[in-house]
Amino acid sequence: MARNGARELLAQLPAELLQIWHAHRIPILLSVVSLVAIVRLTLFLRGRREKLSLPPVPGLPSEKVAVDLKPEWLSENTTIPQPTLNVDHDADNTAIVTLVAKMKKGPKTIKGKKKRKKAPKPNIAFDHKTDKIRPIVFFQSIAGSTERYASQFTNAFTSWTMGSARSISFLEPQLRDLSYIEYDEYFISPPKSESNVKHFYIILLPTYNIDTVLSTFVENLQETHNDFRIDTAPLNGLLGYSVFGFGDKEGWLTEEDGFCSQAREVDRWMARLTERKRAYPLGMGDVKGDAEQRLEEWRIGIQDALADIAEGRGLGEGILGSGDPAESNEEDVDDTGDSDTEEESRKRIDKSKNSQIDDVEDLGSTVNTSNTSNSLIPIDFTTYKSRSVMKPIQTPKEMVPVASPTHAALTKQGYTIIGSHSGVKICRWTKSALRGRGSCYKYSFYGIQSHLCMEATPSLSCSNKCVFCWRHGTNPVGTTWRWITDSPELIFDGITTAHYKKIKMMKGIPGVRAERFAEAMRIRHCALSLVGEPIFYPHINDLLNIMHQNRISTFLVCNAQHPAQLATLVSVTQLYVSIDASNKDSLRRIDRPLHRDFWERFCACLDILRNRRFEQRTVFRLTLVKGFNMAEEVRGYADLVERALPGFVEVKGVTYCGTSAAGSAGLTMHNVPFYEEVAVFVTELEKELRARNLGYGIAAEHAHSCCVLLADETRFRRNGMWATRIDFEKFFDLWEGSVRGTRVEKGVDGSMEVVGWRPEDYIGEDTPEWALWGNGGFDPRDVRVWRKGKGKKDGIVKGDTNAVVEV
Ligand SMILES: Cc1cc2nc3c(=O)[nH]c(=O)nc-3n(C[C@H](O)[C@H](O)[C@H](O)COP(=O)(O)O)c2cc1C
Numbered sequence: 001m002a003r004n005g006a007r008e009l010l011a012q013l014p015a016e017l018l019q020i021w022h023a024h025r026i027p028i029l030l031s032v033v034s035l036v037a038i039v040r041l042t043l044f045l046r047g048r049r050e051k052l053s054l055p056p057v058p059g060l061p062s063e064k065v066a067v068d069l070k071p072e073w074l075s076e077n078t079t080i081p082q083p084t085l086n087v088d089h090d091a092d093n094t095a096i097v098t099l100v101a102k103m104k105k106g107p108k109t110i111k112g113k114k115k116r117k118k119a120p121k122p123n124i125a126f127d128h129k130t131d132k133i134r135p136i137v138f139f140q141s142i143a144g145s146t147e148r149y150a151s152q153f154t155n156a157f158t159s160w161t162m163g164s165a166r167s168i169s170f171l172e173p174q175l176r177d178l179s180y181i182e183y184d185e186y187f188i189s190p191p192k193s194e195s196n197v198k199h200f201y202i203i204l205l206p207t208y209n210i211d212t213v214l215s216t217f218v219e220n221l222q223e224t225h226n227d228f229r230i231d232t233a234p235l236n237g238l239l240g241y242s243v244f245g246f247g248d249k250e251g252w253l254t255e256e257d258g259f260c261s262q263a264r265e266v267d268r269w270m271a272r273l274t275e276r277k278r279a280y281p282l283g284m285g286d287v288k289g290d291a292e293q294r295l296e297e298w299r300i301g302i303q304d305a306l307a308d309i310a311e312g313r314g315l316g317e318g319i320l321g322s323g324d325p326a327e328s329n330e331e332d333v334d335d336t337g338d339s340d341t342e343e344e345s346r347k348r349i350d351k352s353k354n355s356q357i358d359d360v361e362d363l364g365s366t367v368n369t370s371n372t373s374n375s376l377i378p379i380d381f382t383t384y385k386s387r388s389v390m391k392p393i394q395t396p397k398e399m400v401p402v403a404s405p406t407h408a409a410l411t412k413q414g415y416t417i418i419g420s421h422s423g424v425k426i427c428r429w430t431k432s433a434l435r436g437r438g439s440c441y442k443y444s445f446y447g448i449q450s451h452l453c454m455e456a457t458p459s460l461s462c463s464n465k466c467v468f469c470w471r472h473g474t475n476p477v478g479t480t481w482r483w484i485t486d487s488p489e490l491i492f493d494g495i496t497t498a499h500y501k502k503i504k505m506m507k508g509i510p511g512v513r514a515e516r517f518a519e520a521m522r523i524r525h526c527a528l529s530l531v532g533e534p535i536f537y538p539h540i541n542d543l544l545n546i547m548h549q550n551r552i553s554t555f556l557v558c559n560a561q562h563p564a565q566l567a568t569l570v571s572v573t574q575l576y577v578s579i580d581a582s583n584k585d586s587l588r589r590i591d592r593p594l595h596r597d598f599w600e601r602f603c604a605c606l607d608i609l610r611n612r613r614f615e616q617r618t619v620f621r622l623t624l625v626k627g628f629n630m631a632e633e634v635r636g637y638a639d640l641v642e643r644a645l646p647g648f649v650e651v652k653g654v655t656y657c658g659t660s661a662a663g664s665a666g667l668t669m670h671n672v673p674f675y676e677e678v679a680v681f682v683t684e685l686e687k688e689l690r691a692r693n694l695g696y697g698i699a700a701e702h703a704h705s706c707c708v709l710l711a712d713e714t715r716f717r718r719n720g721m722w723a724t725r726i727d728f729e730k731f732f733d734l735w736e737g738s739v740r741g742t743r744v745e746k747g748v749d750g751s752m753e754v755v756g757w758r759p760e761d762y763i764g765e766d767t768p769e770w771a772l773w774g775n776g777g778f779d780p781r782d783v784r785v786w787r788k789g790k791g792k793k794d795g796i797v798k799g800d801t802n803a804v805v806e807v
């Protein structure tokens, strides 16, 4: 009976299950989906946590962090030859290669319609009873004349605004050098302030038909306008603006010849960004003629316009150049943003009216031929980044042409410019070593004798505007390589020839030692760190290979803004990354990077450094600037060390360059830390790293250059002794392949195989006693010389028992 009952129940089961399914299928389905989602999420998070919490102490050589290289980081003008992508003969790097190749080949194609951004309503609400006007005078100056005019203008203008009746409506005008501001703080939206403070921009500019920092400013305005993430007229909250240009009619007689062309461009971009709030027409003056008179007339005109605003009459109506929307449409239609003449842009607009979109370059014009503000525009984003949709194709120029002020300034400072973007200079330590007066800290730490070392760069340009960079205002800057490119052979021949020539010129200097002079005629080391950003040069790998072929060691310093180039760089003798700050805000303040995603780039570079630490010696270079990046930042720096695990951390006090540029950046002698302060900082950093179980210790010092070295003791300490020096000959042998390296990785069959060399393969002698922490770092075989009046300060510099005072 019981068996029959069970059989019956079994027979009914499918029908029952079916019934349950019909009655509850939605909750069942939902439960299954949720369960699967929870399982997948758990697995994903566990995987991520594993990635994020990598063991702090260097582990197996194969341990790699996943680096997310963004497509836009591969500069479109960078010509990295495919074979060199597989940098370090390392099978694992195929991931990077594939990724980069994929980025190059397969741009994302989104087809669809982009809704035209509705032009925002002009915002000129100014309540003259309660609101205040804050005028800001911006200027850019390369050779100094516009700076003088700007301060002259501001003095006169301030007296006017602060006159008794007007001071109710005006706040004191501010003077701002465009080289030293964050564009984002002023040109993406008006500066932040109290709600009753309204801003008015006055912009004074020269024009240069060569690449200068001014080109970057113009590009920035254009990019802001074209950036789809930002409103097309983000500055419409300004009360108004006006531009004055300085040019030279001797060289650029008419506007067609280029007279004041950059001021005209800025005026046009400002009109678009503010939605035509030109309060007074563009002024122009010839620096060799009427500049002063024109500027004075223009100032009075601006004052009249401001008086109208202050009395509640706004920008006026219908007067040409007044900012009235009916004034002109060309600012609206000439949206491709290149610097051509108005006649040319008109021609282009006519052409685009008659043509279909068959080229992304035409997009800008086409967008603006549309009459209905709400119309949908067909758009094909077949490109890596939205910005480049609008970018005009630029013909490459020379980075530092012979006629440029930058060339003149660099030459005056003792640099020899090679080709049009490379430079070489004899550093003061080379001279010092030739005279037997000591080498730089690189000798104490790594064994580089300064008279055998050449300091050079293949790119005088970089993508930062660091506060401690003396070249400010005159240096070429840029986010992409867009210059005429010299071959690596030309650069190598140029820099070595110029270096030898300079060494030869020193043979008559009193005190030069004959044997050192003879040794100096064979370059053994190259510090690619002079100024600029060496890895910005598209053929940097070829140049490095030429150096290694010539058995010249390479110390390369980069500024952590070019991850794609860093990932594909060939192994150098020692790879540096400048760490100028420990966090995003501080980095923005001190390096003033041009890249908006500077922090993501910086972090990616740290991860790449971590991945490459078993292929070459990696170094963090910290430059301490008091008041900028020292106080309270020890933990932040420790975080960065923990992230990248460099072999070494060099901590150096900033060197004050004493130029007016440094002053404008807010840097004075007070920002230069004393050696004792650097020492305290390093001690705290070491403590913090030890507290995290990271085996870094203070290995060596060179008090004379205010520099201290922390090293990873798990790798660069043997038998209880620091071993920070380099066996350079062994490095070249490894590079040539005449000696086998010991870097092993798991092969496809699971067995360990040698895939290259490790930094440990070319460690040299132990760090000498005199260079160790606490001993000062001055080689006792050299003679320490103090310049008269700059005597030794007790307790600050040690190890100078054989010092003499130069008279
Ligand atoms: C290399 C160079 C290129 C120049 N290009 C132009 C130009 O294209 N159009 C122009 O009107 N003035 C041009 N000038 C003249 C400068 O704009 C003018 O001298 C200005 O006053 C320089 O200002 P600054 O001293 O503030 O840098 C050029 C000057 C130099 C040295």
Ligand code: SF4
Residues within 6 Å of the ligand: 462, 463, 464, 465, 466, 468, 469, 470, 530, 531, 532, 533, 559
């Ligand atoms: S990275 Fe170097 S060259 Fe570039 S701005 Fe900074 S200090 Fe100057």
